[in-house]
Amino acid sequence: MSLKRNTLWNLAGSTVPLVAGAALIPFTLGRLGNEAFGVLTLIWGLIGYFSLFDLGVGRALTYQLSQLSAAGRAAEIGPTLRAGMVLTLAAGLLGAGVVWVLAPGLAQHWLKISPALQHDSMQAFLIAALGVLPTTLASGLRGALEGLDRFSASNISRIALGLWMFMVPAWSVYIHGPDLWVITFYLVLGRCLVVLGMGLQLRSELFSKGAVLEKRHLGGLWNYGFWITVTGVVGPLMVYGDRFFVSAAVGAEQLPLYAIPQEGLLRLLLIPMALTGALLPRLAAMGQQEAASSYRQSYRRVMLSMLGVCLLAAALAYPVLAVWLSAEFARAALPVVLVLCAGVWINSMALLPYTLLHARGNPRLTAIFHLFELLFYFFLLWFLSSWLGLLGAALAWAARVLLDLVLLRLAARRLYGV
Template sequence: MRASHISWNLFGLGLPLLIAALTVPHLLAGLGGQRFGLLALAWGLIGYASALDLGIGRATTQRVAALRNGHDEASIADVLTTATRLTLVTGGIGMVLILLAAMLGVGNLVHANEVPQSEVRSAILLLGLALPMQAVSATYRGVNEAYLSFRNISVLRILLGAANFGLPYLISLFTTRVDILIASLVISRALALWFYRVFALQCLPADGRHGTYSRGVARQLFQFGGWFTISSVLSPLLTQADRFLIAAIISAAAVTTYVIPYEVTVQTLILSSAVTTVAFPAISRLLVDDPAGATRLFRLWFVRVIGAMLAGLLLLAAILPELLTLWLGHPADPASVAVGRILCVGVLANAIGSMYFALLHAKGRTRATAMLHLLEVPLYIAALVGLTKAFGVSGAAVAWSLRMSFDAIGMKMLARQAR
């Protein structure tokens, strides 16, 4: 596990944040609260779409990492072919469900009276096209991560991040139609899928890029990814539920009040994300031949990551009013500042939980993490609805931070049991 791999991950995750920082204030000013809120919901749904691979992408990383360096490396092509077919099917099912939801009028559930419903419906239909692309991309990205090929996927992340924020900004200079803005997101995901595939095939030897679908491999992937499916669906769903419930309980404009500090604070997780992305395949490989070394590696990076996150979040909470004022170009909304500071607590807990999450999955303990996430669902939804109704967007932030804290404690307890 090299520091250069983590550096590439940080670069790939961090530079898009800079692009977002430059474009989001202009998008907010140009689109208005409701249209920007709908765009934020689209970003959230596309992020959630990656869960439609049903854990196959994660299982591919774990399986390919274990097969490398003489551990039946010839089977890797079969793993990739099988995983790709599975995720194409699951992503296609997700697309059909979204298309049906759009035709049944799900857009009417969002309070956005300034945006025509026909425009909202078109946007939802377009988003449906992105689902299979995101699902299959997860498989190809998983192969790159298994081979620790972080430079290529980091460059791609930078370009995708630029398109994610830059294209809507450029389009907003000519039109504020939400469906056209979202069409740019779909096109960028199609291009990303193509490049992920190219990079994945480059990792494999020239004579080992053509595999066959294998039911046996499919069973292995589902054995790992079956329980992870629950986590991969529930975790992003719970992460994005606050935005949708705020839109339904309060308004689409209130989503903006919440999303702005949310994006500022949560993006600090790029450090833990950069480390866990590298640690997962590295620990998976070490567990085959050197379990004690895997434990030492985890402990070393856990201390480093959490120490850095704590220091960074304390600083962020202190300067948040000035940072938001500088970023948005006008005095920060006190409600947004309060939301951001509350979320800082949850972000630290999230970083702790994500480290244990990676460790547990490297050990194949996907069932345990899935059961924990199942337990969280009713508790979080009840807290989110109740606290949002009682305290508005600040209540939603408290509910999110409480869930992250509960998750971190649970993950730590599960890791102790897995020794």
């Protein structure tokens, strides 16, 4: 395994779609209009959030297949992968059913979509429901590719999917006009094609002979994946739930002063996440002493490199916001930005012990930590945002990620001596 090469592939897989989005979203927004584009973002989020319906099998496959490869148990790879596909297929069908049932209510009642757009939106939501299945399958297949150290194939599929997500709506509105159901059809078609491509990459493992699929293969993936799913559900609540508290405390008109800097600064975490994504199968395949050494080295690298990145972000925040938006916005948002920069640095370091615990087969502990942190965070967020407004919300987020780092470091030290 080449950690540097795999990290660069992960970074490319995350950043190339962002560049495409920055280039193409203005055109799509202009052709669709604010309301229809808002519905499109909901469709993107709906399909993306329901990737949680893979039940953590993608990460479980990364963990298990990397261990099987390192141990030379090649005969077990095929049945383990097939077990993962059975679980993701069942979970994807469940998720698709949930979205299908919710689609009429979303389009006609709960989201307050204008009557002229409701029929198109409902058709789009129904088609998006069908997209949940290839989304969950893609998550499982991507985890398998990374567990087998095929990061290039995994990230080529991620880049293709990311480019498709932004290019197709722009192309569709140019060719077919502003029909959301047509855009959504193409989005789902793209996911199906990506699943087919990843399946072809793994055809020798999917259709291998030898060991047969047994209940133990399903059980191992389910036990690991369940706790990943808990974290996957709780995590977005801790990242984006604060915006509802901020809106309630200071009003929706003040929310951009918090949400825009937060959205931009959280993108900095793509850098350590690219490393930890490549590090997980590596740590899972290593012995304990070798894993501890690799972990310490990676922790120091992330701590120092992200300190530099976050200090640079803090220094450039005012001039960038002043030029991009306005000097008034930059002045009002600067205290929030500085606190969030500190929080991003802390959070980047927490990714390392989090990855180590998952790599050594301990996702249950991180899920329990996150459940506890959720209660602590929402209470602190309510108190500080009511008292200090936007700055209080930023301080609450920074306090939450500091608590997360402390808990994860203590667990890693106690369990693995690092």
